[in-house]
Amino acid sequence: MPTASKSTFQLDRYDAEAIARYYRGKPLQVWWRCLAIFLPMLWLFLKLRWDKRTGQVAQKGKQRAAQLRKLLTRLGPAFIKIGQALSTRPDIVPPVYMDELAQLQDHLPAFPNEIAFQFIREELGGDPHEVYAEISDNPIAAASLGQVYKGRLHTGEQVAIKVQRPDIVAGIALDMYILRGISAWMMKSFKFIRSNLVGILEEFAFRIFEEMDYTHEGENAEKFAKYYGHGQIDEIYVPCIYWKYTAKRVLTMEWIEGIKLTDIEGVKASGFDSRHIIEVGVQCSLRQLLDYGFFHADPHPGNLLVMTDGKLAYLDFGMMSSVSAEQRFGLIEAIVHLVNRDFDALSKDYVRLGFLSSDVNFEGIVPALAEVFNPPPGKSLTEMDFKGMTDKLSQIMYDYPFQVPAYYALIIRSLVTLEGIALSVDRNFKVLAVAYPYVANRLLTDRSPELRMALKDVLFRDGSFRWNRLENLLSNAQTNQDYSLKQTVDQVSDFLLSERGEFMRDRLVDELVKGIEETALKRIPNPFSKDKPKAKSSETEESGLDHAANIWSILQKDQKIDPLEFLPLAGKILLKPETQAVGRNIISQLAQRAMTRVIREIALRGTSVSEPQVAIPQPSESSSNASKSVEVETLPKSPSSGSSSAAYGSFNTAPNVNQKPLSKEPVALVSSPSSSSSPMRRQVNGRSW
Known part of the structure; x- marks a missing residue:
């Protein structure tokens, strides 16, 4: 034996x-x-x-x-x-x-049962048929590091028993x-x-040494369950570990009955929606990568089972990996820059994430990234094939001085595996279309300073607020299953009204004041002008107030809004000193702008009355030209003066026998002589009028 x-x-x-x-x-x-x-x-x-x-x-x-x-x-x-x-x-x-x-x-021939049972005796201190109520005569699966038997505990639970290979x-x-x-x-x-x-x-x-220690695998399984299973994500299941029957070379865990995720026909025959299950898997992967940073590094199809109740079960926790908080924030920023096609910022993200050294020449890298990630005409980035993009990116990383961190390689492997399974279910499935709403929701609701700065970078460029980016974030965040309007409003307002949000707060006040002023000028008659307020043209650029209305429209699409639920939150926001300061700031700026406009209108109107414009006709050299039309120079109309007293058009001159001959200078419309600082003075042939 x-x-x-x-x-x-x-x-x-x-x-x-x-x-x-x-x-x-x-x-x-x-x-x-x-x-x-x-x-x-x-x-x-x-x-x-x-x-x-x-x-x-x-x-x-x-x-x-x-x-x-x-x-x-x-x-x-x-x-x-x-x-x-x-x-x-x-x-x-x-x-x-x-x-x-x-x-x-990852399959090898099975090793003899006698050796496996010897390891069980050495590790658990008893004969396998005494330790377990039942154990299969032969392994049901064999892999590179060990093989698995099916068994039953004396308390009735069915279990999977994993035993390590000898001399591994x-x-x-x-x-x-x-x-x-x-x-x-x-x-x-x-x-x-x-x-x-x-x-x-x-x-x-x-x-791989960690993977060979089955106690470590058991700890990984329980940590994974704590973060992502057992009530954290309703449709994710993690098998229980039976520690009494677990040691370094023997692992005993709950037996999972289910169908391989790749068995599309079997999943359909069981009455489950394969696409929905895939989306659950993608959401779980995103949480692993971006929430806690503890992720399953080997999610091949054999490690994902659809259970009889429709839940997605994860198996085999020997190879796990982790992503630091800084790397997680860097990944989120990179995804945002990717979606917004900010390839210069994306190249800097690669430095932060450890792909490139800070002294690398970006001259060729940025255009190469743009070539990979720019979607075809008529498509958005989220409609692109993830594996196709990673294949092109792989070629760039091979051609340029990239060093791919191990954690990133495992992440790509995880997502490509999931997309490959998903494409067998639905040829139109796009992993980025499922992933971006999650990222948008994180960006809007996360309290970490790093993501707050990322949100600021997304929403502002050269001091201008990009309303369309905020609308896009809200629209995408609403499609994420974890989206909560109350949480979004609470955390965004909390950041805006904090010391770190002062810059965004000031810019938003400026945009709102400008929007209110533009709307008022279009709808309220000017007392200094006979012109009626102009209706908004369809080609007119939307103001901040228009964008605010669009955002409100987006928020109203959420059917789960309960006004009573928001009353305490509204009270909390309104009672904050910063909120009251914002209100005072808006009113103060509007009053200052209105007063400035009134003073300017009065000044311009006074100028037009006190300095009448005259036309100086030029007599023709021959009487035959006495009736010629004489053109009059028109002055630029003040943008805020309505119809000023400037003369426009042309008029006819007639000979005047009593008029003295004038200089043969070009006709000009000038103001009456005034001080040298008068805005109405003109230079005619080098002379000041």
Whole structure:
């Protein structure tokens, strides 16, 4: 009966120095493994060199990528995981290899039951048939790190029992030791390698060692449930962990009956809306990435099940990752800049997120980003295919000095997987169309200073308030399932009336005063003019007041508005000193503008009365021209003086025998002589009139 050999090498977590110390004393084992790895690798490399020499790189690219995928599968668990990681690294491998490596299957033949049951005895302290009321005779699934049995507890609950492969820690540690040495040598020898290969490998090794500790996976599952399941998102379910039956090499969790999310016909036959379930998955992914920053890094179709009650269940929490608060805020800002097509700001976001160094030349990068993200004519960005965009972006990241952070690669993998499943349900599904309303809602309701500054950047440009951006944010936020009008009004007003919102508050007051004044001038007669107020032209630019009316119209579309619910909030807002200061500021500015306008009108009217304009006719040189029409110069009409006393048009002159001949200067309309500062003075042939 086969039994597991007692490995002398055990590690609780990845430690490069400890691994190096151990394998320096086993040179024969290291060299034997090196031959097993690098002989087939060398053969594949020679084929690639021959393709380049014969000019067949593009023609045979897909074939070579498939050969690499098969080779990694033969080399075992560590290389399968590495291949899967490389499938999301556009800064390291070309797009054709990324597509092929994404097809790597995390499946290996099962190992003997006797070894699995031996591990259960060692970890849980009893025979498997005594620890569990029932356990299947054979595994129901086998993966690279372990295999799964179905069982039942003595209390009646059905469970999934995951048991680790034998010698997996020692084998992966040896591969990491060899690959780390090769990565360090390549970085020193090949200057064109931009990425930190050693850093990438060590981060990957840290993750895979965490995945091999099943107690860590159990903790991940409970943390995931706390943030996103069990009442946080109603349609998300996370299986329970049974800690009494869980240890480092054995994990016992609730058995989930369900249908794979990719089984579209099975989901439909069960009476569920596949598209809605996909949208729930996208919403959950967005919360993972942007709310708490703790996300499932391996959401392949086998880890997502549709349960019998229609909920979406997440499985396998061995590979999780996290995004810092700064990175989350940076991602939200990048999405906003992307939707608003502000590619210069987007390139700066890539610096903040760690994709580019601050001294990089953006001259070629910004146009390249615009080419990728500018939607075709007649389409918006949210209507574009997400994978298509990421494929184009991958080519840019391969061509330019990008270094893709590991967390970003995992995010892209997560969203591309979800969109791929969604497209099998609905060919018109667009992940960005589902994602942007969530981002808009976060931008409007989040209290963090970073997102408040992002909101300010979105709504203002060169000191001008961009009302259309606010209307767009509100319209999109309303379509998000977490949207709350009360929360939006509460938090936006809270920010506007805070010290940090003073700039936005002042600009909004200016826009509202300008809008009220423009509306009043169009509708209220001018007492100094006989002209009637002009009706608003359809081509006239909308004022701030018009935009405010549009926003109110958008808010009224929310059918969940309860006026009584808003009374306490309205009272709270109105009683704030800042609100009262805003009201006084608006009234004061309107009064000042009105008084200034009245004084200007009176001054202009007084000027037109005290300084009458006269026309000086020029006599013709011959009597035959005595009746010619003499043109009169017209002065520009004051924009606010209505119809002034200026003369317009032309008049006829007749000979006057008593009139003395005048200078033969051009006819001009001038004011009567006045002080040199008179605005009505004119220069005629160098003389002042």
